[in-house]
Amino acid sequence: MKVTVSETKGLKTNLNVLVKKQEIDKKIEERVIELQKTINIKGFRPGKAPVDLLKKQFAQALYGEVLEKILQDNTYQALSENKIKPASQPKIEIKSSGEDKDLEYTISVEKTPDIKKIELEKINLTDYKLKIEKKDLDERINLLAEGQKKYVNKKEGESSVKGDLVVFDFEASVDGKSFEGNKGEKVQIILGKELFIKGFDEKLLQCKPGDKKDVKINLPENYPNKQLASKTALFNCKILEVKKSQPVAIDDQFAKNLGAKDLNDLKVLLEKQLSKEQSSITETIIRKEILDYLDKNCKFDLPEDLVKNEQEIVKHSFIHEKAHKNEPHDDHKHGHDHSDIKLTKEEEDDILDISKRRVKLALVLNQIGEDFKIQVTTQELQQELQKQMSMYPGQEKQIRDYYQKNPSEITRLRGPIYEDKIVELVKSKAKVTLKEVNKKELEELVKDLSSNLKSKSATKSATSGDDKSKKYTKSENKSKSSKKISKK
Numbered sequence: 435m436k437v438t439v440s441e442t443k444g445l446k447t448n449l450n451v452l453v454k455k456q457e458i459d460k461k462i463e464e465r466v467i468e469l470q471k472t473i474n475i476k477g478f479r480p481g482k483a484p485v486d487l488l489k490k491q492f493a494q495a496l497y498g499e500v501l502e503k504i505l506q507d508n509t510y511q512a513l514s515e516n517k518i519k520p521a522s523q524p525k526i527e528i529k530s531s532g533e534d535k536d537l538e539y540t541i542s543v544e545k546t547p548d549i550k551k552i553e554l555e556k557i558n559l560t561d562y563k564l565k566i567e568k569k570d571l572d573e574r575i576n577l578l579a580e581g582q583k584k585y586v587n588k589k590e591g592e593s594s595v596k597g598d599l600v601v602f603d604f605e606a607s608v609d610g611k612s613f614e615g616n617k618g619e620k621v622q623i624i625l626g627k628e629l630f631i632k633g634f635d636e637k638l639l640q641c642k643p644g645d646k647k648d649v650k651i652n653l654p655e656n657y658p659n660k661q662l663a664s665k666t667a668l669f670n671c672k673i674l675e676v677k678k679s680q681p682v683a684i685d686d687q688f689a690k691n692l693g694a695k696d697l698n699d700l701k702v703l704l705e706k707q708l709s710k711e712q713s714s715i716t717e718t719i720i721r722k723e724i725l726d727y728l729d730k731n732c733k734f735d736l737p738e739d740l741v742k743n744e745q746e747i748v749k750h751s752f753i754h755e756k757a758h759k760n761e762p763h764d765d766h767k768h769g770h771d772h773s774d775i776k777l778t779k780e781e782e783d784d785i786l787d788i789s790k791r792r793v794k795l796a797l798v799l800n801q802i803g804e805d806f807k808i809q810v811t812t813q814e815l816q817q818e819l820q821k822q823m824s825m826y827p828g829q830e831k832q833i834r835d836y837y838q839k840n841p842s843e844i845t846r847l848r849g850p851i852y853e854d855k856i857v858e859l860v861k862s863k864a865k866v867t868l869k870e871v872n873k874k875e876l877e878e879l880v881k882d883l884s885s886n887l888k889s890k891s892a893t894k895s896a897t898s899g900d901d902k903s904k905k906y907t908k909s910e911n912k913s914k915s916s917k918k919i920s921k922k
Contacts, residue, residue, distance in 0.1 A: 437512045445521065445544045445737055449512055453504060453537040461500045462493055497533055509541055519546040521737035521797075547734040549801045557727055557864035561720050562879065564712040565870045566705045574704050578692060579684055585677035593640040594676045596626040600638050601675040606667045608653075613662060620674065638671070645673040712876060719879055724860050728798045729791055736793050744789040752777060752785060799856045806859055810851050818847045 435457065441448040475487065505526060513520060524543040531537050585599045594600050600623055606616040625635045637649040649669040657663040682688060689700035753775045777785070802808075819837060823830040837844050871879070 435508050435511070437515065439516065440540070445547055445735055447516070447518060447543055447545060449516065449541040449543070451508060451512055451537075451539050451541060453508060455534065455536050458497075458500065458504065458537060461504060462496055465496050465500055466492060494533065501531065501537065504537065505539065512541060513543065518543060520544070521546045522739045522743070544737040544739050547737070547797065549732060549734055549798060551805065552728070552732065552798070552802065554802075554860055554863035555865070557724070557860065559720055559723050559727075559861065559864045559866045561861075561866050561868050562716045562876065563868055563870050564709055564716070564876055565872050566708050567872055570708060570873050571701050571704055574708065575684060575700070579682040579688065582682050582688065582691065583679045584682075585679050588676050588678050591642070592676070592678075593642055594625060594638060594673075596635075596639065597624065597679060599624050599675075599677040599679070600641065600673065601677075602638070602647075602671045602673050604669045604671045606669045608662055608665050608667050613659065615658075634669075638673070641673045641676065643673055643675055647671045647673065715876065715880055719883060720861065720866075721857055722883060724857055724864075725795055728860075729794060732794065732798050734794075734797075736790060736797075740793045741786075741789050744793050745785055748785045748788050748792075749777070752781060799853055802860065803852060803856050806856075808852065808855050808859065810848050810855070814851055815844055815847055818851055819844065822847070 435454075436452040438450045439447060440450050469492070473492075509524060509526060513524070521544045524541050527540045527542070529538040529540060531539075588594075588598070601620055604618045604621065605612075607613070621630070623630045623635060623638070625638060628635055631651050631654060634649060634651050637651065638647060641647055649671055650666055651669065653662050653665055653667050655663050684697070686696040689695070689697045692700060694700035694703055756777070757775050819834075823833045826833060
């Protein structure tokens with residue numbers, strides 16, 4: 435094999451490769467010898483047919499198989515000898531081939547850029563710790579007390595007011611016609627909560643048990659039957675009960691009902707819960723700090739093919755999101771053609787900026803991962819799989835069966851784990867200043883975090899240990915408020 439570099443421009447390199455016919459013939463002969471033991475030819479004992487006879491009979495059929503293997507092996511060798519680490523799959527173009535010809539082909543490849551080693555110890559970060567104030571605890575306790583409220587029937591003659599619980603039956607119609615799901619029995623709503631249909635609660639004010647009330651209201655835009663969405667419906671309601679809430683005494687017994695020893699113990703548990711709830715938010719903030727630092731301080735040329743590939747992914751997300759803003763009821767359209775959706779110049783620019791940032795961060799994080807020999811273990815992959823299954827109660831078996839039938843899919847779980855480990859490594863080596871903030875200050879930080887499109891996608895990058903082809907996946911931090919008190 436003879437390899438010559440025909441052109442180098444930036445990260446792009448073109449190589450010319452020449453493989454002599456004799457070398458190809460030798461590979462074909464080696465393959466024939468491999469098959470000799472398994473091929474039966476009439477007139478010869480199994481595995482004893484002459485190699486020359488087999489070559490004559492099967493060489494043409496084996497040429498394509500051998501050619502593919504030569505292209506694969508020689509391309510890898512050519513890149514290795516020229517110390518080229520591909521950023522993406524090399525493109526191969528055959529110039530000349532045939533059973534009686536030398537093989538000539540070109541390799542077009544973008545190499546992974548040289549990334550200057552990052553001195554992680556010089557990175558300065560600010561981490562945030564939530565300062566739990568008395569009003570935060572009081573707010574959470576009052577919220578819990580709200581959930582513990584008991585309702586009793588109001589005195590005869592008393593009408594419903596905001597905060598009361600009203601129990602009623604209804605039958606609804608649109609344009610005088612009934613529709614699926616137009617009846618309800620013993621429906622309960624707390625007036626003022628607006629949990630039924632927006633504006634419905636106020637129509638039931640000043641009602642008493644036994645009253646009949648006709649309520650005209652517009653059905654919501656996201657009503658399941660899209661033909662009825664936003665249309666005016668008439669609800670014929672019969673009031674069954676009107677109840678008022680009894681105040682809940684916030685005392686030791688209240689705390690015991692929630693699983694705490696006493697009120698002081700409840701406050702300790704709530705403080706821990708609040709801190710835990712906010713930890714994912716502070717993790718997202720410091721993660722963005724890390725990625726912003728790497729984006730700003732790492733300077734190198736980006737592989738154009740990777741940027742173009744990422745642009746397609748980001749563009750698809752933009753178009754899909756835009757389509758569903760315009761058509762909020764058409765959830766079934768996911769994955770369908772949205773070619774009629776046009777993007778603005780500003781959106782196109784945002785897509786390019788996001789794509790460049792993601793590619794850069796993926797390359798930088800990969801480099802850090804390689805420098806520090808970060809690995810994702812089989813155990814970590816299995817733990818992530820268990821985590822995925824726990825998100826879909828009742829479907830664990832289907833998810834497990836899917837991954838067992840498609841083992842390659844489990845590698846898709848690797849990217850986010852790998853990235854998280856690298857980010858944690860950076861955090862552990864950087865100089866971190868801990869700053870205590872109250873709830874309002876933390877909310878302002880979160881507001882700043884999501885105030886623009888770049889911040890919105892700041893924590894979405896991806897990494898892969900595969901040198902030949904980088905795969906991009908999205909990682910996301912989510913915080914959820916817990917409604918249960920637990921000492922665990």
